[in-house]
Amino acid sequence: MSHLENLVLKIWRQNGPGDAGRFQSYRIDRISDEASFLEMLDVLNEKLIGEGLEAITFDHDCREGICGTCSLMIDGRAHGPQKGTATCQLHMRMFKSGDTIVVEPWRATAFPIIKDLMVDRSAFDRIIESGGFITASTGGAPEANLTPVPKPVADAAMDAAECIGCGACVAACPNGAANLFAAAKVSHLNLLPQGQAERWSRVQAMVESMDDYFGSCTNHGECEAACPKEISIDFIALMHSDYLKAKIKDRKLISQQ
Amino acid sequence: MATARTVKKAPAKKAPAKKAVARPAAPPRARAKPLDAKIPKGPITDKWDNYKADMKLINPNNKRKFKVIVVGSGLAGASAAASLAELGYDVDVFTFHDSPRRAHSIAAQGGINAAKNYRGDGDSVHRLFYDTIKGGDFRAREANVYRLAQTSVNIIDQMVAQGVPFAREYGGLLDTRSFGGSQLQRTFYARGQTGQQLLLGAYQQLARQIGLGTVKLWNRSELVDVVTIDGRCAGIVTRDLVTGAVQSHAAHATVLATGGYGNVFFLSTNAMQCNVTAGWRAHRKGAFFANPCYTQIHPTCIPQSDDTQSKLTLMSESLRNDGRVWVPLKAGDERPAAQIPEAERDYYLERMYPSFGNLAPRDIASRAAKRAVDSGRGVGPLKNGVNLDFAAAIARLGKDVVKERYGNLFDMYQRITGEDPYATPMRMYPASHYTMGGLWVDYELMTTIPGLYAAGEVNFSDHGANRLGASALMQGLADGYFVLPQTIGNYLAPMLNKPIPGVEHPEFRAAEEEAAQRFQGYLNIGGTRSPDWFHRELGKIIWNDCGMARDKAGLQRALSELPALYDEFKTDLRVTGDGASVNQTLEKAGRVDDFFQLGMLMCRDALERRESCGGHFRTEYQDAEGEAQRDDANFAHVAAWEFTGDPMKSTRHKEELEFETIHLAKRSYK
Numbered sequence: 001m002s003h004l005e006n007l008v009l010k011i012w013r014q015n016g017p018g019d020a021g022r023f024q025s026y027r028i029d030r031i032s033d034e035a036s037f038l039e040m041l042d043v044l045n046e047k048l049i050g051e052g053l054e055a056i057t058f059d060h061d062c063r064e065g066i067c068g069t070c071s072l073m074i075d076g077r078a079h080g081p082q083k084g085t086a087t088c089q090l091h092m093r094m095f096k097s098g099d100t101i102v103v104e105p106w107r108a109t110a111f112p113i114i115k116d117l118m119v120d121r122s123a124f125d126r127i128i129e130s131g132g133f134i135t136a137s138t139g140g141a142p143e144a145n146l147t148p149v150p151k152p153v154a155d156a157a158m159d160a161a162e163c164i165g166c167g168a169c170v171a172a173c174p175n176g177a178a179n180l181f182a183a184a185k186v187s188h189l190n191l192l193p194q195g196q197a198e199r200w201s202r203v204q205a206m207v208e209s210m211d212d213y214f215g216s217c218t219n220h221g222e223c224e225a226a227c228p229k230e231i232s233i234d235f236i237a238l239m240h241s242d243y244l245k246a247k248i249k250d251r252k253l254i255s256q257q
Numbered sequence: 258m259a260t261a262r263t264v265k266k267a268p269a270k271k272a273p274a275k276k277a278v279a280r281p282a283a284p285p286r287a288r289a290k291p292l293d294a295k296i297p298k299g300p301i302t303d304k305w306d307n308y309k310a311d312m313k314l315i316n317p318n319n320k321r322k323f324k325v326i327v328v329g330s331g332l333a334g335a336s337a338a339a340s341l342a343e344l345g346y347d348v349d350v351f352t353f354h355d356s357p358r359r360a361h362s363i364a365a366q367g368g369i370n371a372a373k374n375y376r377g378d379g380d381s382v383h384r385l386f387y388d389t390i391k392g393g394d395f396r397a398r399e400a401n402v403y404r405l406a407q408t409s410v411n412i413i414d415q416m417v418a419q420g421v422p423f424a425r426e427y428g429g430l431l432d433t434r435s436f437g438g439s440q441l442q443r444t445f446y447a448r449g450q451t452g453q454q455l456l457l458g459a460y461q462q463l464a465r466q467i468g469l470g471t472v473k474l475w476n477r478s479e480l481v482d483v484v485t486i487d488g489r490c491a492g493i494v495t496r497d498l499v500t501g502a503v504q505s506h507a508a509h510a511t512v513l514a515t516g517g518y519g520n521v522f523f524l525s526t527n528a529m530q531c532n533v534t535a536g537w538r539a540h541r542k543g544a545f546f547a548n549p550c551y552t553q554i555h556p557t558c559i560p561q562s563d564d565t566q567s568k569l570t571l572m573s574e575s576l577r578n579d580g581r582v583w584v585p586l587k588a589g590d591e592r593p594a595a596q597i598p599e600a601e602r603d604y605y606l607e608r609m610y611p612s613f614g615n616l617a618p619r620d621i622a623s624r625a626a627k628r629a630v631d632s633g634r635g636v637g638p639l640k641n642g643v644n645l646d647f648a649a650a651i652a653r654l655g656k657d658v659v660k661e662r663y664g665n666l667f668d669m670y671q672r673i674t675g676e677d678p679y680a681t682p683m684r685m686y687p688a689s690h691y692t693m694g695g696l697w698v699d700y701e702l703m704t705t706i707p708g709l710y711a712a713g714e715v716n717f718s719d720h721g722a723n724r725l726g727a728s729a730l731m732q733g734l735a736d737g738y739f740v741l742p743q744t745i746g747n748y749l750a751p752m753l754n755k756p757i758p759g760v761e762h763p764e765f766r767a768a769e770e771e772a773a774q775r776f777q778g779y780l781n782i783g784g785t786r787s788p789d790w791f792h793r794e795l796g797k798i799i800w801n802d803c804g805m806a807r808d809k810a811g812l813q814r815a816l817s818e819l820p821a822l823y824d825e826f827k828t829d830l831r832v833t834g835d836g837a838s839v840n841q842t843l844e845k846a847g848r849v850d851d852f853f854q855l856g857m858l859m860c861r862d863a864l865e866r867r868e869s870c871g872g873h874f875r876t877e878y879q880d881a882e883g884e885a886q887r888d889d890a891n892f893a894h895v896a897a898w899e900f901t902g903d904p905m906k907s908t909r910h911k912e913e914l915e916f917e918t919i920h921l922a923k924r925s926y927k
């Protein structure tokens with residue numbers, strides 16, 4: 001086990017939505033390279049409390065890269081320098097002694113800052129509430145093996161369903177768009193046989209509620225690079241094509257009336 | 258059945274509000290009678306049907322007149338809330354998370370059991386029932402476990418209909434695998450992220466109801482007290498984690514689905530925010546706490562690497578399907594794994610438990626790992642682990658198959674340790690993982706406070722002294738989807754059109770006042786130690802003296818150290834910041850306070866249970882081979898504790914366990 005020494009952290013402090021906010025510098029004299037990035041922040045917070053100062057607020061929970069609660073722009077990159085890795089899984093061995101590390105919250109209009117590094121991502125929930133589900137009330141489900149799902153289909157749906165809803169895609173996008181998130185959710189359900197009945201209404205509702213909160217996608221591809229689950233932007237194409245088809249179907253229906 | 262009372266009448270009969278604030282420490286006696294589990298009549302196979310045939314019903318139009326509070330949005334909470342709303346109830350959901358989808362259930366990796374018998378390998382409801390009772394070392398209630406096994410098959414149907422992308426075979430049918438404590442392949446999975454996919458399914462169903470306006474969601478909102486009026490649960494008091502505001506919520510019935518208390522050990526595989534507060538606050542108001550000493554230590558977690566460690570990471574039990582557990586035969590063998598020849602390795606699980614081998618149940622595998630490390634044969638830089646080796650599996654199946662099965666777990670291991678598990682064995686050591694103990698509930702999942710229910714890991718009901726892998730997800734969903742939505746109506750039906758106490762009732766006001774003062778109190782102490790410091794110290798005591806192996810002397814030591822440390826907590830705590838905006842240090846202080854009290858009860862429970870069973874291993878009670886020795890004559894019961902004002906003085910009640918279907922036998926996995 002080895003150690004890193006003399007790290008400087010420039011951390012965004014903001015005492016609530018109304019506060020202007022500012023960077024504040026902190027020193028970490030020595031930390032094990034086995035520590036995770038968040039454990040390093042824990043150590044700093046313990047030190048701050050020891051000095052009678054308020055700890056830095058940041059969101060986190062599972063620390064296993066699955067709950068999507070952690071966030072953080074680290075040196076300008078969502079979830080920091082390691083590809084396919086959420087902040088909580090980032091370890092100090094990715095840094096070196098003497099580094100200056102800049103830590104900021106997600107920055108996006110749809111994710112207002114609550115305090116310090118904590119933001120409000122509930123706009124994601126609104127997208128799901130608008131249509132990100134299969135209507136299957138408890139009790140009425142048919143026998144599970146009645147509808148076989150070809151393995152490649154199940155695998156593709158799972159690739160999309162792996163999204164942890166952390167918001168890195170939005171934070172990384174110059175437009176603050178949520179297309180990768182919405183596309184992952186739409187594709188997960190629209191690919192499966194069980195999701196077909198609501199396929200067209202789902203995509204319309206979700207895309208439209210996404211547009212209510214988030215910026216528009218101009219194909220930068222930053223989202224895919226930032227995604228800790230490496231979800232593919234191909235799903236965005238799938239969402240767009242379903243959306244278009246849904247609209248055309250709508251037109252047909254209207255013209256028939 | 259408790260009758261509701263109007264708000265207007267209440268003050269006349271009650272003590273004035275001021276007096277209620279200075280409440281006596283002891284809660285009102287919930288039930289004087291011995292514990293009645295309300296097990297339905299009839300043979301075990303018919304009990305649930307008989308219950309449903311007899312329960313009271315509420316007409317769909319009347320259901321919306323009932324407000325039901327669900328605290329928690331994990332598998333149990335989300336499924337219960339969505340199902341109750343679909344039935345027509347007026348539901349409020351509370352979670353301290355920012356979104357319901359973040360609940361700790363999301364982290365479950367390995368899978369979910371169900372007695373589908375898709376493999377034709379001899380599975381059945383009876384077998385799953387038997388395996389669960391035996392896995393729990395004959396300390397669970399038969400009727401509940403049988404119902405769990407019965408509903409398991411519906412869970413898979415329900416989740417597939419909702420779009421959970423379970424693993425499939427090439428023909429498109431569902432794939433399954435084995436888990437510990439079973440010789441069948443009944444575990445359904447979605448890569449290494451089964452909990453994530455199941456929770457997303459339940460969350461999406463909940464989100465639909467939120468979108469429809471039938472469920473109101475209160476996120477970043479923490480339950481800080483439970484309110485009882487006239488002996489029934491009248492609602493809860495919450496603290497808004499963003500503004501610090503304390504607020505009351507009244508309801509006809511309240512469901513706690515708030516997860517387990519494994520974080521009492523400080524280091525555990527649980528998410529950082531998992532805590533006992535909801536269950537403990539209910540306990541303080543009269544809900545009995547059952548078998549707190551039944552905690553599960555999971556055998557395969559990444560060993561601690563340094564003292565800044567904040568949590569331990571589980572490596573799914575499914576890995577033991579293909580990984581082989583071993584340590585060097587000789588103590589102090591420093592050679593890298595690859596240089597130790599086969600003949601000098603001890604595959605101790607395969608050696609000691611030939612028929613279950615590496616898939617021996619968790620408690621047994623954990624103790625075996627502890628013995629291996631304690632004997633000086635541990636591996637890794639700190640000599641604190643055992644090998645989980647995939648070399649044979651890679652040789653047999655090829656790297657691609659292994660990668661397909663466990664790829665994300667291997668990646669996670671590599672990110673955390675910096676080592677490549679395809680090339681060298683993983684290092685593993687047991688860690689706190691799950692808590693079988695919890696709020697005592699009857700067959701209807703009602704606690705000893707009428708109108709207060711507990712579902713999922715927060716209750717004690719189905720796993721006895723040890724839970725089998727892939728059975729917690731099953732239980733959470735069985736409780737939430739199929740049990741609670743039925744049983745709650747039985748309680749509510751007689752309350753139709755009768756008013757219930759509102760939030761202006763003095764008891765609510767008093768509880769709000771008390772909660773606000775409690776949190777202000779933490780800020781006022783102005784001592785020198787942070788809540789985390791206390792939590793770490795508390796965890797060390799519990800781990801050392803009430804962990805994988807326990808004995809009388811150690812438990813007595815813990816019971817003298819804990820109150821002293823708790824006193825220090827009350828006088829030397831330092832919480833910086835204020836109470837009017839997000840303050841995670843303050844949140845933590847409240848949770849650590851409750852962990853301290855629970856810790857004392859855990860140790861008392863462990864001390865009183867003078868036998869070994871499942872995860873509760875008293876070194877005084879073991880056979881010649883070091884296996885747990887139960888004492889069925891004296892301890893075939895549930896210990897249900899009643900709070901009397903001080904956890905060191907709680908009263909122990911018993912629910913005798915009656916085994917009508919299964920014969921009590923020595924648990925053997927040899």
Ligand SMILES: Cc1cc2nc3c(=O)[nH]c(=O)nc-3n(C[C@H](O)[C@H](O)[C@H](O)COP(=O)(O)OP(=O)(O)OC[C@H]3O[C@@H](n4cnc5c(N)ncnc54)[C@H](O)[C@@H]3O)c2cc1C
Nearest residue numbers: 329330331332333362367368480516713714727728729730
């Ligand atoms: C790493 C890991 C892997 C696991 N893998 C498996 C597996 O493969 N198979 C299996 O069967 N089991 C597994 N388990 C166990 C299983 O995941 C849990 O037992 C189960 O998910 C618990 O679900 P729950 O709904 O009871 O509670 P949780 O999912 O823990 O949800 C608790 C909810 O309550 C809320 N809450 C808690 N307290 C309060 C409060 N005071 N106020 C407001 N809200 C509150 C939280 O916000 C959250 O929404 C695993 C556990 C761990 C730790």
Ligand code: FES
Nearest residue numbers: 061063068070088
């Ligand atoms: S804390 Fe859960 S994903 Fe990072």
